[in-house]
Each structure stands twice: as C-alpha cells, then as structure tokens.
Amino acid sequence: MGFWSGVAFAVLIIVVTAVMGWWRWEQGWRQLEAQVPARETLSSKPQLKVPPDVMQRRNTHQVAPDYPEAARRAGVQGTVLLDAVVSVEDAVTQLNVINGPEALSPAAIDAVRWWRYEPYIVNGERATVETTISLKFRLPN
DSSP states (O other), rough: OOHHHHHHHHHHHHHHHHHHHHHHHHHHHHHHHSOOOHHHHHSSHHHHHOHHHHHHHHHHEEEOOOOOOHHHHHOOOOOEEEEEEEEEBEEEEEEEEEETTTTTTTHHHHHHHTTTOOOOOEETTOOOOEEEEEEEEOOOO
C-alpha cells in the first residue's frame, strides 16, 4: 500500500466516521424534540379576545414601524389594522392583516412581531389571547 493510498484510506475513514456521528446526533436531536411540546402548541389557540385598549395598557415593549420608502415616495398614508395572538410567553405569535394599505402592511407586521406584553392572567394562569392592533402611518406635512 503506497503513501497516497494510505492517506486516501484514512480520509475515507474520517469522512465515514463524521457522517455516522452526524447521523446519530441528528437522530438523538429528533428524539429530544419529539419529547418536548413546541412552545406555540402549549397554548397557541387564543383563550379569549381582549379589547385593544386593554392590551395597549399591557404593552411593555413597542417597536415603531419603519415607513417603507416606496410608500413614502408614493404618498401612501393610512392605518393598518392587525389581528394578533399574544402567547403565554408574552410575545406576538400570529399576525393577520384585517385592513389597511397593502404598501404599509409588511412594515406594520415587521414592527409588531417585536412587541411584548405583560402576562394576561385568567383563573391564575397565563393565557394566550387575541386582540386587534392599529398602527397609523402619516407623512409629515
């Protein structure tokens, strides 16, 4: 067996060992994930609908939307109305546009994804809730 064939054999052994190790790690990871319920499935369906003014008072972190440059140049203004689900972890997990200019909706969704809320408590337990969020986009005069 020559030098290069020995090197090739060693490289082949290393590659096969790495692939088998990765495969075993992947299988173990999948087993672990199967044992733990997903965060959103713990209580992803809203337990109740909460009025917007109540949830606004519970807002602890709010990110202002960036005005889309194309909408700014086109003079698009308006209010984007979103249906939002706030999880037991106090984060916005689902957003759907109810109404508003199409050019502004993606910016509204991008901002609201980062909002956080105080826990909403029902019967002593944190609850997943649904609410409506309104974002106004106005151009300066």
